[in-house]
Amino acid sequence: MTYEGVLKKMQTELEDTVQYYWLLPGEFVHVNTLLERQLKLELLGFQCLNCGLDRPIFRQGFCRSCFFEIPQAGDWIMRPELSQAHLGKEDRDLEYEKKMQLQPHIVYLANSSNVKVGVTRKSQVPTRWIDQGAHEAIGIVETPNRYLAGITEVALKEHVSDKTNWRKMLTNNAKDEDLFAWRERLKTYIPEEALPYFLASTKETNISFPVLKYPEKVNSLNLDKTPEYSGKLMGIKGQYLIFEDNTVFNIRSNEGYVVRLSLA
Template sequence: MSAVGYLSELQHEPSSPVRYYLVVGDERFSLNERIGTKIVLTYLDEKACCHCGRISKKLYNNGYCYPCFIKLAECDLCIVKPHECHYHLGTCRDESFAESHCMIPHYVYLAVSSGIKVGLTRKNRELTRWVDQGAVRAIPLAETPTRKLAGEMEFLISQHIPDKTDWRKMLRGQIEDVDLIRVREQVKEILPEEYRSYLLEVDEIFEFTYPMTGEMEKVKSLTFDKIPQIEGILTGIKGQYLILDQGVINMKKHTGYKVKVDWCV
């Protein structure tokens, strides 16, 4: 089986283990059944913007051409630093985008991917967010009416708890044993009173397992920016990573790359 097209980030469905799909152009292929088989990904020396389709020598922010990168609201700095949201200042790049993506309920959460981390996500997108980060456990901490408020809470908590994932430890399965309920109670104590009305009393811990055939001893990153062809036995999938016996490839970072995919049975 083979396919040719522009890559998109991995799609997935919450199940046990998580069910993954590889998206190549307009085609979508279920991956879980292909673990244990050889995959060959050949870069065809072409990239296209995931938003406008423009052919571009260089892509930014996981798949955007430079014009889209500097004009689209979803590429603004406040997306990665939501506490710096400037919608209220009247300088948002796209108010309609803000109203549908930012001025809506968000969760602040605690998750364990390698160690404990704090993060935020749009409400009803939390499962997607947690799987993208390779989380094995997660729990909502608070629900806010806007992304900016969630960002302010996340920023305050990040002074005490990391807001980044160690992706190498995550892929190797080096997961800290963390009591999320206990950490949640500790976090509540450090929050200023003005944020406490947004706190949730949810005790359900969401847990995730991933299609993996074993643990990795070393993590070698593979990218088409260095080699035109990536191949190997697919041994697992976690977060946005295809795990091969020869190394790992972050599919989200290769959004917009045109490739030929071959499966060797």
Template structure:
């Protein structure tokens, strides 16, 4: 069976085991049903997810021009402490920024490879945790805007990492941690203006991923350099496909790549 379309990040559904979907314009594929089957990936062409032109993607599935001008590609996306919509100050498009920034945000702890601090919109829980391959996660504070979440992350990353070791996550070299206890240990370091938003009763969420076997060593597939690959799908975790030979494919890094997929 063959599917064709432009890659976007996999859509997910939290269940006993996370369900993964590739969604194309005219079709979709439940990747859980492809486990232990041969999957071939053939790169056809680029297409910017913003302007939809056949231009090489620069980052986040968009061409350089769109990356440089789109309101959802501003610095505040990666560095939420730079958010200014709460002050009425525009970066690229104040209406968009107010809608995106002035909504509830969660600062959380996630354990993908090690415990890390992170920020996301409340509406993105638990999707954000699944995308990061976290097998356990917990909310720390819920704040009314992105700026407060950002300054909280800046304060807490002095005491806990804000990075994920993706190789460790994909080889399943993990430790179960007491996130409730770690959350309490971090509580004194919250910025003063955020302390009232602390979530004392938040509990850990455990997440199970559809992985049959984990690789002992990892190779990464880059379709820009290797436009065709074929292998047996052994697992899906975070935004990665894991194959029998240790090859891993980061779907999110390939947003904007037009591909054909063949399952046999």
């Protein structure tokens, strides 16, 4: 069986074990069912997720020109403290920015390789935690806009990491942490204007991933350098496919790549 299409991040469902789905033209692939199957990936070209043209992907699934022009790639995406829609100030498209920034956001703690602080729209919980490969996560603050969440993250990352060690996450070396205790310790550092939105009673979310075998040493597949690869799929964690030979493939960082997927 063969599938072809442009890569986009896998869709997920939080169940006892996370369920993963690949949406390709005319196809809906339940990726969990491919475990222990031999897969072949071939790079066919590119398709910018915005303009749709066959141009090399620059970042986030967009070609270079789109990345520097469209509101979906504004600096406030990666740095929410730069959000200004609450002030009525436009970055690239005020209507879009109001839609995305002026909605509830969660500042959270997630443990994938270590405890980290992050920001996501409330509507993206728990999807964001799954995509980061976190096996446990908890909300700290729920703010009415992205700016307040952003300045809270900036304040807290002085006392806790805001990065995930993706290699450690994929080898499953992270230990369990008491996220309730972390939340209480960090409460002291929440900015005054965000403190009224502190979440004192939210529960911890625990996440189990469909992995039959974790890699001992991680080898990342780069389709630009290796446009054709075959391997037995042994797990899925975050947005990574994990193969038997310790190769891992990050779907998210290859969005916009057009591939052929063949099943043996």
